[in-house]
Amino acid sequence: MISKEILPQQYKFSEKKIDVFFDADFSLIEAKLQKDKTIFITDENVYAAHKEKFSGWQSIVIKAGEQFKNQQTVDLIIQHLIDLHADRQAFIVGIGGGVITDIAGFVASIYMRGVKFAFVPTSILAMVDASIGGKNGIDVGVYKNLVGVINHPEFLLYDYSFLETLPDHEWVNGFAEIIKHACIKDSEMFQLLEKRSIAKFQQSSEDTASIIKRNVDIKYNVVANDEQETGERKLLNFGHTIGHAIENESKLPHGHAISIGMVAACHISEMINDFSKADTRRISDLLGKYELPVSFTSDKEKTWEILLHDKKKSGINMSFVVLDSIGKASIKSLPLDQLHKIFNSI
Amino acid sequence: MISKEILPQQYKFSEKKIDVFFDADFSLIEAKLQKDKTIFITDENVYAAHKEKFSGWQSIVIKAGEQFKNQQTVDLIIQHLIDLHADRQAFIVGIGGGVITDIAGFVASIYMRGVKFAFVPTSILAMVDASIGGKNGIDVGVYKNLVGVINHPEFLLYDYSFLETLPDHEWVNGFAEIIKHACIKDSEMFQLLEKRSIAKFQQSSEDTASIIKRNVDIKYNVVANDEQETGERKLLNFGHTIGHAIENESKLPHGHAISIGMVAACHISEMINDFSKADTRRISDLLGKYELPVSFTSDKEKTWEILLHDKKKSGINMSFVVLDSIGKASIKSLPLDQLHKIFNSI
Ligand SMILES: NC(=O)c1ccc[n+]([C@@H]2O[C@H](COP(=O)([O-])OP(=O)(O)OC[C@H]3O[C@@H](n4cnc5c(N)ncnc54)[C@H](O)[C@@H]3O)[C@@H](O)[C@H]2O)c1
Ligand SMILES: NC(=O)c1ccc[n+]([C@@H]2O[C@H](COP(=O)([O-])OP(=O)(O)OC[C@H]3O[C@@H](n4cnc5c(N)ncnc54)[C@H](O)[C@@H]3O)[C@@H](O)[C@H]2O)c1
Ligand SMILES: [Zn+2]
Ligand SMILES: [Zn+2]
Numbered sequence: 121m122i123s124k125e126i127l128p129q130q131y132k133f134s135e136k137k138i139d140v141f142f143d144a145d146f147s148l149i150e151a152k153l154q155k156d157k158t159i160f161i162t163d164e165n166v167y168a169a170h171k172e173k174f175s176g177w178q179s180i181v182i183k184a185g186e187q188f189k190n191q192q193t194v195d196l197i198i199q200h201l202i203d204l205h206a207d208r209q210a211f212i213v214g215i216g217g218g219v220i221t222d223i224a225g226f227v228a229s230i231y232m233r234g235v236k237f238a239f240v241p242t243s244i245l246a247m248v249d250a251s252i253g254g255k256n257g258i259d260v261g262v263y264k265n266l267v268g269v270i271n272h273p274e275f276l277l278y279d280y281s282f283l284e285t286l287p288d289h290e291w292v293n294g295f296a297e298i299i300k301h302a303c304i305k306d307s308e309m310f311q312l313l314e315k316r317s318i319a320k321f322q323q324s325s326e327d328t329a330s331i332i333k334r335n336v337d338i339k340y341n342v343v344a345n346d347e348q349e350t351g352e353r354k355l356l357n358f359g360h361t362i363g364h365a366i367e368n369e370s371k372l373p374h375g376h377a378i379s380i381g382m383v384a385a386c387h388i389s390e391m392i393n394d395f396s397k398a399d400t401r402r403i404s405d406l407l408g409k410y411e412l413p414v415s416f417t418s419d420k421e422k423t424w425e426i427l428l429h430d431k432k433k434s435g436i437n438m439s440f441v442v443l444d445s446i447g448k449a450s451i452k453s454l455p456l457d458q459l460h461k462i463f464n465s466i
Numbered sequence: 467m468i469s470k471e472i473l474p475q476q477y478k479f480s481e482k483k484i485d486v487f488f489d490a491d492f493s494l495i496e497a498k499l500q501k502d503k504t505i506f507i508t509d510e511n512v513y514a515a516h517k518e519k520f521s522g523w524q525s526i527v528i529k530a531g532e533q534f535k536n537q538q539t540v541d542l543i544i545q546h547l548i549d550l551h552a553d554r555q556a557f558i559v560g561i562g563g564g565v566i567t568d569i570a571g572f573v574a575s576i577y578m579r580g581v582k583f584a585f586v587p588t589s590i591l592a593m594v595d596a597s598i599g600g601k602n603g604i605d606v607g608v609y610k611n612l613v614g615v616i617n618h619p620e621f622l623l624y625d626y627s628f629l630e631t632l633p634d635h636e637w638v639n640g641f642a643e644i645i646k647h648a649c650i651k652d653s654e655m656f657q658l659l660e661k662r663s664i665a666k667f668q669q670s671s672e673d674t675a676s677i678i679k680r681n682v683d684i685k686y687n688v689v690a691n692d693e694q695e696t697g698e699r700k701l702l703n704f705g706h707t708i709g710h711a712i713e714n715e716s717k718l719p720h721g722h723a724i725s726i727g728m729v730a731a732c733h734i735s736e737m738i739n740d741f742s743k744a745d746t747r748r749i750s751d752l753l754g755k756y757e758l759p760v761s762f763t764s765d766k767e768k769t770w771e772i773l774l775h776d777k778k779k780s781g782i783n784m785s786f787v788v789l790d791s792i793g794k795a796s797i798k799s800l801p802l803d804q805l806h807k808i809f810n811s812i
Contacts (some may be wrong), residue, residue, distance in 0.1 A: 191541060198606060233603060233614045257579060258546060268579045269615060
């Protein structure tokens with residue numbers, strides 16, 4: 121029996137409508153889906169921490185971690201789907217962090233030329249970033265997300281009780297993206313973040329619910345305004361150009377790498393976009409408050425080479441996301457050698 | 467220098483417009499695509515027979531045959547694409563039979579979440595069937611086309627000179643689908659086919675060009691009217707329900723298997739749809755004229771079991787494509803045990 125009817129928020133990408141159930145209970149799945157047609161995909165950590173939620177449902181449990189976001193795991197999931205006699209009416213639900221939503225979305229998009237699917241994001245990062253926007257996919261060797269499609273789920277279900285078991289360092293990774301959103305789009309949220317901390321969010325599920333909803337809206341609006349990724353969507357790369365190179369060079373966690381990348385992008389914004397030194401300081405203080413590293417520790421020349429290699433096809437100019445002020449970003453195209461010089465000077 | 471401008475026919479699937487260049491010369495590719503961004507995918511047979519056409523283009527050549535339409539070949543192609551530094555601006559052209567168009571369309575749809583692609587179908591079957599309709603994909607073990615997506619190419623280029631090297635038995639396979647189209651949609655074409663033969667088509671490239679165009683139009687219209695495959699598109703399965711089971715049981719070539727399947731479907735149409743015995747005879751004569759087998763040689767009980775297994779999820783009734791008359795088909799839903807009885811009696 122369902123005591124109150126939970127109405128979804130509707131999000132629309134091109135012609136596709138997606139229902140988003142914020143602050144819902146996982147058991148809502150039972151009202152939405154039939155057990156014999158539904159297949160859960162999750163990872164060992166999420167499964168171990170929330171076994172009771174999976175009881176009675178057909179579940180495929182994969183190993184946890186980015187190193188399993190690859191074709192071998194896709195093959196394995198497809199073999200499981202065959203064994204479960206999944207047909208065109210099958211409904212796949214990815215329950216987990218961004219690795220799970222990426223791989224479950226991809227498998228659902230190619231199995232029998234596409235079956236329906238939904239996500240229950242369980243990490244902060246998946247809640248505010250990975251599960252929104254329709255991108256999915258897998259890594260091929262060192263190439264991240266090289267293979268995938270664009271395809272949206274039928275619905276998203278946010279059950280914040282999952283976060284009770286999320287390791288602290290994964291909160292940190294997720295908040296790196298939240299701070300990114302604040303920097304490029306929402307100065308009010310930036311102020312709010314300055315007053316809080318990870319520990320405070322962990323103690324208040326209301327504050328957590330509210331900040332997550334706010335970040336979903338930010339990412340949703342950016343993506344819906346620019347599905348072809350020709351303009352505004354590029355702003356989401358703030359801190360990521362240098363961040364990805366750092367991540368590659370140093371094997372730092374993604375959140376740590378983009379934190380350093382954001383500070384570097386602030387310095388570059390000072391030099392080419394009149395961004396204020398004081399605001400760089402505020403951003404770097406906020407990142408520090410959320411337990412994120414802010415200074416460059418990796419080999420600069422190697423990092424530059426990786427960055428160049430990633431971008432080699434864009435020619436002699438490179439577009440780079442800079443801040444105008446806290447809460448407002450833009451894209452600047454600048455010559456590579458100028459960027460190299462600036463990069464060395466910071 | 468291009469002496470006359472070749473204007474494409476435009477086909478539209480949902481919102482996607484596809485240019486179709488009928489009776490074009492392969493060299494048109496040079497006018498349409500840049501060599502440094504274009505990657506051809508073909509198989510060893512097509513490559514060996516048409517080496518000169520590939521000269522100067524980046525080409526990925528895979529082994530020929532259905533047994534290579536699988537994930538291993540996809541992995542191999544993706545590795546090649548990486549080695550060729552293919553980026554988001556890459557343009558893939560599948561040049562070959564249905565195996566090549568299916569796998570090239572799939573790879574192009576997942577590489578970097580989708581790059582543009584086109585087809586140059588080189589077998590009769592690919593020209594009149596496989597390259598039209600947006601379905602692509604690969605086999606997983608014994609499961610045909612289990613993995614794939616729906617995605618349309620930018621353009622199709624028909625250069626009939628490829629057919630000069632197509633083995634005779636592949637002409638036969640292709641004409642099985644042409645006769646299928648005649649049976650379900652085009653009684654006039656049926657009459658025309660009665661007056662010709664494979665040898666005659668092989669001697670007249672004009673007649674071949676005209677029959678191919680006519681079949682593209684038939685398949686295109688059926689698909690465009692029913693992209694979701696809820697109604698009319700199912701008519702394309704004429705002869706295929708039993709045909710696939712025969713193919714599985716006996717390892718006959720696809721064209722042979724569906725030829726026997728079409729005759730069986732005619733007999734069933736006589737019994738449940740007042741289809742005339744004389745017309746069954748005409749169809750079976752026409753198939754014979756095109757060197758296709760018409761009588762059941764495989765184990766009936768085994769074939770029935772495979773058929774049941776394929777369809778097991780549809781419950782106690784099964785939908786089956788029957789003919790009303792030559793050129794007109796419809797879908798009948800009938801109880802499995804009735805179908806079984808009829809099947810045994812034919
Ligand atoms: N598709 C997109 O648009 C998009 C955007 C951003 C990131 N991503 C992808 O997301 C991935 C990163 O996401 P992530 O950080 O969530 O990674 P993840 O899925 O690996 O999760 C991080 C860790 O937390 C664990 N975990 C998750 N939820 C838990 C919970 N409730 N309780 C206990 N443990 C839990 C996981 O098992 C894992 O060990 C990357 O692969 C990245 O490419 C995709
Ligand atoms: N996507 C769809 O809607 C759709 C529809 C029907 C069939 N198909 C698929 O199409 C495939 C069958 O197509 P096919 O019969 O073309 O198979 P194919 O690609 O294997 O070609 C048949 C043979 O002919 C050779 N060949 C092709 N063109 C040639 C040429 N011009 N000269 C010399 N040799 C040539 C090939 O190398 C191969 O040996 C199957 O995999 C089937 O699933 C797909
Ligand atoms: Zn990120
Ligand atoms: Zn066929």
